Amino acid sequence: MVFLFRDKSIINILFVLLLCLLVHGHGFFLPVPVEANLNTGYFGFLLQHYLKPLLGTSGFWVYILIVMIQALRLNFLLAEQKMYPNSSYTVAMTYVLLTGLFPDWSVISPALLANFLLIWIYIKLTRLYNNPAPKTLLFNIGLLVAIMVLSYHPTALVVPVVLFALGIMRAFKLQEWFTLIMGMVLPYYFLVSGLYLTNQLSLVSNWLPDLEIPQTLTPLTKSEWIGLSAFLISFFIGLFYWQQFNSRLVIQMRKNWSSLLVMTLIMAIAPIAFHNAGFEAALLCLVPVVPFASASFSFPRRLLFPNLLFWLLLAAVMYNNWQIVKF
Numbered sequence: 001m002v003f004l005f006r007d008k009s010i011i012n013i014l015f016v017l018l019l020c021l022l023v024h025g026h027g028f029f030l031p032v033p034v035e036a037n038l039n040t041g042y043f044g045f046l047l048q049h050y051l052k053p054l055l056g057t058s059g060f061w062v063y064i065l066i067v068m069i070q071a072l073r074l075n076f077l078l079a080e081q082k083m084y085p086n087s088s089y090t091v092a093m094t095y096v097l098l099t100g101l102f103p104d105w106s107v108i109s110p111a112l113l114a115n116f117l118l119i120w121i122y123i124k125l126t127r128l129y130n131n132p133a134p135k136t137l138l139f140n141i142g143l144l145v146a147i148m149v150l151s152y153h154p155t156a157l158v159v160p161v162v163l164f165a166l167g168i169m170r171a172f173k174l175q176e177w178f179t180l181i182m183g184m185v186l187p188y189y190f191l192v193s194g195l196y197l198t199n200q201l202s203l204v205s206n207w208l209p210d211l212e213i214p215q216t217l218t219p220l221t222k223s224e225w226i227g228l229s230a231f232l233i234s235f236f237i238g239l240f241y242w243q244q245f246n247s248r249l250v251i252q253m254r255k256n257w258s259s260l261l262v263m264t265l266i267m268a269i270a271p272i273a274f275h276n277a278g279f280e281a282a283l284l285c286l287v288p289v290v291p292f293a294s295a296s297f298s299f300p301r302r303l304l305f306p307n308l309l310f311w312l313l314l315a316a317v318m319y320n321n322w323q324i325v326k327f
Contacts, residue, residue, distance in 0.1 A: 002306040005093040008079075012089040017095060017304045018069065020064055023314075024089050026321045027060030034059060034088060034108045039210070041278045050107070063108050070115055071095035077119070078291055081126055083253055085245070090297040093288045097310075098234070101227035101315035104279045111283040113130035116150040116212035117144060118287045121158065125259055128169040129252045133180045139165070141287070142183020150187060153269040155208040161266055165259040198226045212275040220323040223320055224279070231289070235264075239294040263288035278312035 001247060002016045024032075034055060036047035055062060075092040078084065099105050105112075124141045131137055145162055148155045166180060188207075197203045220228065246254060270281040297306045 002093075002303055002310050003288065005089045005297070007084075008087040008089070012094075016085060016089055017064075017068060018312050019072075020067055020096045023096055023317050024060070024064065024067075024106060024321075025065045026106065028064065030064045031057050032059040034050060034136060035280070036110055037276045037278070038204070040110055040274075041150060041207075042114045043151045047108065047113075047245045048126050055108075059108055063106075063112075066108070066116075067096060067099050070119060072114045074119055074287065074290060075310070077123055077296075081253065081256060083249075083256060083291065084295075084298050086298070088298060091290060094177065094234070094294040094297060095286065096295065097179060097288060097313045097317060098286055099283075100320055101313070102224060102279065102282075103320060105283050105286075106320070107280070109283070110152045111280045112153070114155050114284065115287055117148040117151070118155065118158065118284060120126065120144060121162070121261075122218070122259070122287065124257050125165045125169070128166065129182070129255060131170075134170065134176060138176055138180040139183040142153040143179045143186060146184045146187040149209065150191070150207055154274045154277045155284065157211040157266050157273065157284075159262070159272055161263045165255075168255050170256060178327060190317060210275040211273060213273075226316050226319055230313050234293040234313060235289050237309065241295040242292055245295075245299060250294065257291075260288045260291055263293070273292060 005012055007310060016302040029108055034047050034052040035046040036052070038044045038048055074095060075089055078091050079087040110197055121141060121144050124137060124144070127137060128134060141162060145155075145158060148158065162180070166177065170176060191207060192201070192204055195204055242257070246257060249257070267284045268282075270284050271277055271279050274281065
């Protein structure tokens, strides 16, 4: 099956769409819900008060549209940056497969919407290297980071990722770091000013990330253990193949990959680092993990092993579908 996605043809987009409909086939039997926590940022408020009443029973098609746009956007970005030897649609295929591994990921949630901004920020980070006029770009990155944190608080973990990326992409210049930080601070400055002028300054804590070190962890269900196992297997196998070709890449590509690896390690703690985040926050790992997992399908010349991994992931997805429909 993997060969259907290893060509660069417009017909492959149709194959990705068909795969997406298969992976999320439970949507044909049950509506895809909108799940939002009002305490995690503006996206939660937007979904709960506006999108949820508006969608009704059409949530499934909206969810498919969101996943397809994100999968294809990430695929085109990595192809444009030449981070693989050949252009294909294996990144989009992997993104779609991994979204179906957990029941908490098969809903329209703030974390799902936040991935739009996370992909956008990574696009801008890849343009930092050798940029002749980086100040505007850095200010925009800082602005996007602040807007994303206001919209979904667990994305605050992207701040150290952005600082790391700037540190490895460019030689140290105080003006550039100041520009980036100024972009991050500006939305909060306007927010605090607005709350102060309307005598609502006490509400500012509602817009700040609520870090929390959990005393106990919620045990995973059988379905979540199966999904997590398949997710980690695909990531570590992809990491193995990535190490084999990483040394042959140009410096800029290696730095792009390093930023993704750091993003993966930091975003992995999102579900347990924030109050009210829950398992849905792990969806933020999808953007940095997919490029590595996709290496399992893009690099081996013989398709036997990629096909085995594909069917393993699909089997885990089908079990997840069955659990959703069953309950």
